[in-house]
Amino acid sequence: MDTRIPECIRPILADYLLSLRTELPDLIDACYIHGSIALGAFNPHLSDIDFITILTRRATAQEVENLKAVHQELELIYPQWKLEGSYLQWEDLGRSQQEIAPYPYYHDRVLRSAGYHDVNLVTWWVLKHRGISIIGLPSQMLAFAVDWNLLQIKMKENLNSYWVSWTRSPSKVAYLLTDSGIQWAVLGVVRLFYTLREHDITSKTEAGRYALVHLPAKWHQLIQEAINLREIRHGSSYRSKVSRAVEAVRFLRYVINVCNEQAS
Incomplete structure (x- = not known):
């Protein structure tokens, strides 16, 4: 298995692949890992195991039931790990959600037979440039490209809608009273700061460390607090x-303004 896969999660991935090959031998064409693992930032306390599995064709109702059984068995054996992923076809890769037919996906420990999950330009960029092949071609050889300019446009839209809401919505501001809210929001917005500035994508923790170097010292206590929370330091x-x-x-208001100024 690829050396970038942490040792602690290799058993669940090995059993996942074995179960797929046993239960659905003619349906599975490839499997890729993306997300925090691909970015070299797997956190055993917080990270999901993000996967994209490529099917040879659309799954039948019985095959979806077999997939459910595979995941249910893995949950019993490995309750400490959380798989999250989609079952796509080759032609789906690199496309927007609107261009893809509904597909099976596994989210929050439930296998949905059809719908949409975590398909966006960031997903495709990480898959293409950092993805880890478990079965199939190296991800860098996959036949799609990501328009970086479009990705940045979408990130700016996200910055000025979703992240602005964290400074205005009473429920989201209230969530900032929690440790999870602090690490999610502070590191989430500096991750956008990093991407818009460096034209690259990194993990939340690495974006936090980057912000400690590139943002004023007055914010360092908060940034370090978020990093500590992310890394489960008490x-x-x-x-x-x-x-x-x-x-x-x-x-959040400060970083949003900085991002908008450097983007203008």
Whole structure:
């Protein structure tokens, strides 16, 4: 197995592939790992095992049931790991959600027979440039390309809609009172900062470390706090979660403004 796959999750991936080959030998053509593992940032406490499995054709109803059985068995054997992924065909790769017919996908420990899951330009970019082949051609040889300019446009739209809502929505601002809210929002927005500045995609933790170098020192306490939370380091440098949340809102507004200024 590829050396980039962490040792601790190799058994579940090996059993996953064995089960697919046993239960659906004529249906599986390739399998790729993307997400945090492909970016070299797998966190055993937080990370999913993100996969895209390529089917030779559309799965029948019985084959979908077989896929459900495969995942149910893996859940019993490996309850500590969380698989997340889609069952696509070759012609689906690189396309927008609107261009793809509904497909089976596995999310939150449930196999859905048809729908859409985590198909976007970032997914395709990571798959193409960092993806790990478990079965099939190296990901760099896959027959699709990602339009970086379009990806940046979509990221800016996300910045000025989803991330702006974190500074305005009462429920999202309230979520910033939690540790998970802080690490999600602070590292999420600096990941966009990194991408728009460096024309590359990295993990949340690495984006946080990048921000410590490239953003003013006044924000370093908050950024380091988010990194520590992401890496499950106990203890906070803040006396109050309220003051931390207030600072997080200010930080989000600041980074959004910086990103918009450098994009203009």
